[in-house]
Amino acid sequence: MKKICYVLGFIFMSALSGCENEIDNLEAPNGGLHGTVYDMETNTPIPLPVEGSGGVLVSLFEIGTGATASIDFRANADGSYTNNRVFNGNYRILVNGPFIGVCEGYTKVNGQTQFDLKATPFSRIAASATISERNKVELTYKVTKADESFSLSNVSVMWNYTPRVDENNANYVTKVAKGKASEDTHTFELANDKQFVENFYKIKANGNKIYVRVSATVNNIVNYSEIIELIAND
Numbered sequence: 001m002k003k004i005c006y007v008l009g010f011i012f013m014s015a016l017s018g019c020e021n022e023i024d025n026l027e028a029p030n031g032g033l034h035g036t037v038y039d040m041e042t043n044t045p046i047p048l049p050v051e052g053s054g055g056v057l058v059s060l061f062e063i064g065t066g067a068t069a070s071i072d073f074r075a076n077a078d079g080s081y082t083n084n085r086v087f088n089g090n091y092r093i094l095v096n097g098p099f100i101g102v103c104e105g106y107t108k109v110n111g112q113t114q115f116d117l118k119a120t121p122f123s124r125i126a127a128s129a130t131i132s133e134r135n136k137v138e139l140t141y142k143v144t145k146a147d148e149s150f151s152l153s154n155v156s157v158m159w160n161y162t163p164r165v166d167e168n169n170a171n172y173v174t175k176v177a178k179g180k181a182s183e184d185t186h187t188f189e190l191a192n193d194k195q196f197v198e199n200f201y202k203i204k205a206n207g208n209k210i211y212v213r214v215s216a217t218v219n220n221i222v223n224y225s226e227i228i229e230l231i232a233n234d
Contacts, residue, residue, distance in 0.1 A: 028085070029085040029086050029087045030087060030088050030111070031086045031087060031088040031089075031109040031110060031111050031112065031113060032082070032083060032084035032085060032086050032109070032111070032112045032113065033060065033081075033082070033083050033086050033091070033093070033107075033109055033112075033113050033114075033115060034080070034081065034082040034083070034084075034112070034113075034114055034115075035080070035081060035114055035115045035116040035117060036078075036079050036080045036081070036116050036117075037075070037079050037080075037081070037095055037097065037099075037103060037116070037117050037118070037119055038079070038116060038117070038118050038119075039118070039119070039120065039121060039124070040118045040119060040120045041120065042124070045078055045079030045080065046079045046097070046098075046099070046119060046121050046223075047077065047078065047079060047125075047223070047224040047225060047226050047227070048075050048076070048077055048078075048079055048097055048098070048224065049077065049166045049167070049168070049222075049224065050077045050164045050165065050166045050168065050171050051074040051075060051076050051077060052074060052164075052168075054166070054168045055074035055075060055076075055077075056074065056075040056095060056096060056097040056098075057072055057073075057074060057075075057095075057096045058072070058073050058074065058075050058081045058083070058093065058094070058095050058096075059071070059072050059093070059094045059095075059096070060072075060083070060086065060091045060092070060093055061091060061092040061093075061094070062087070062089055062090070062091055063089070063090040063091060063092060063106075064089070064090055065089065070094075071083065071086065075095060075097065077163075077164070077165075077166070077224075077227060078226075078227075081095070084112070086109050087109070088109050088110050088111070089108070089109055090106070090107075090108050090109075091106070091107060091108075091109060092104060092105075092106050093105050093106070093107065093115065093117065095117060095119070097119065098121060098122060098221045098222060098223050099119035099120060099121060099122075100119070100120045100121070100122060100146060100147075101119070101120070103117055103118075103119040104117070105117050120146055121146060121223045122145070122146055122150060122218040122219055122221045122223055123143050123144060123145050123146060123150075123152070123216045123218040123223045124143070124144045124146070124223070125141055125142070125143050125144075125214050125215075125216050125223060125224065125225035126141065126142045126144075126225070127139065127140065127141040127142075127212075127213070127214045127225035127226065127228060128140050128141075128228070129212050129228045129230060130230075131190075131210075131230045131231065131232065131233070133233055134191055134233070135189075135190040135191045135196070135232050135233055136187060136188070136189055136190065136191070137159065137187065137188040137190060137210075137212060137230065138185055138186075138187050139157050139185065139186050139187075139188065139212050139214065139228075140184075140185040141155070141157070141183070141184065141185075141186075141214040141225065142182065142183045143155055143182040143183070143214075143216040143218075144182075145182075145218055146218075150218050150219050151218065151219055152180055152182055152216060152217070152218050153180065153217045153218070153220070154177055154178070154179060154180065154216070154217045155177075155178040155179070155180070155181060155182065155184075155214065155215070155216050155217075156175050156176065156177050156178065156214070156215045156216075157175070157176050157178060157186045157188075157212070157213075157214050158172040158173075158174060158175040158176070158212065158213055158214075158215070159172065159173055159174055159188055159190075159210055159211065159212045159213075160172045160173050160210070160211050160213075161173060161199050161202050161203045161206065161209075161210055161211070162206070162211065163209075163211050163227055163229070165211050165212070165213040165227050166213065166215065166224060167215055167222060173193075173195045173196070173199065174188065174193060174195060182216075188212075190210075190232065196210075196232075200232075203232055204234070207231070208231050208232045208233070208234070209229055209230070209231060209232070210229075210230050210231075210232050211227050211228065211229055211230070212227075212228045212230065213225055213226075213227050213228065
């Protein structure tokens with residue numbers, strides 16, 4: 001009886017060891033993908049929401065392997081995207097962003113591979129900003145719809161003490177709705193802003209930097225300006 005137990009134990013341990021070796025021998029991803037979504041008309045990167053749970057989803061669909069699940073990750077606020085751990089192979093890339101129509105393409109990943117895409121945003125937002133010695137920020141913007149038949153329902157201006165700025169509640173300190181004004185200048189009186197005063201130690205620790213941005217809602221789709229960095233005064 002003992003001999004049988006020893007034999008069964010040996011078989012079990014051998015099988016377990018074989019499984020461990022098989023797991024250890026699984027190859028790590030040998031490639032990666034990075035790129036930028038460019039505006040089809042201006043050939044500049046399309047600004048996007050902050051990367052994270054509310055960011056733009058990038059999906060990779062492997063072709064010719066029978067894989068059914070996509071590889072999903074988030075694009076960056078500057079319109080770029082990166083995934084450094086992708087198996088070499090052929091892929092369809094889909095970027096589910098604030099674009100007219102579908103933003104997709106096909107590429108072969110072989111090592112670290114660059115692949116850019118083009119799309120058309122619902123609106124384009126030009127923005128500029130200045131800050132005075134008394135920390136008065138003047139933010140000027142102009143929203144241009146991609147099609148004159150589209151409907152502009154709201155413009156918002158916002159600031160934050162980190163470079164993560166968008167309409168998500170966690171990504172702004174102050175946000176002001178400007179309604180349907182497609183072109184305007186808004187003033188943030190930061191010296192009188194309680195949030196600015198109470199969080200100035202965080203701002204100071206980051207080199208006195210603050211960040212402003214503009215969003216526009218057109219046909220219920222939100223597009224953004226670039227994030228503008230300013231230096232506040234002590």
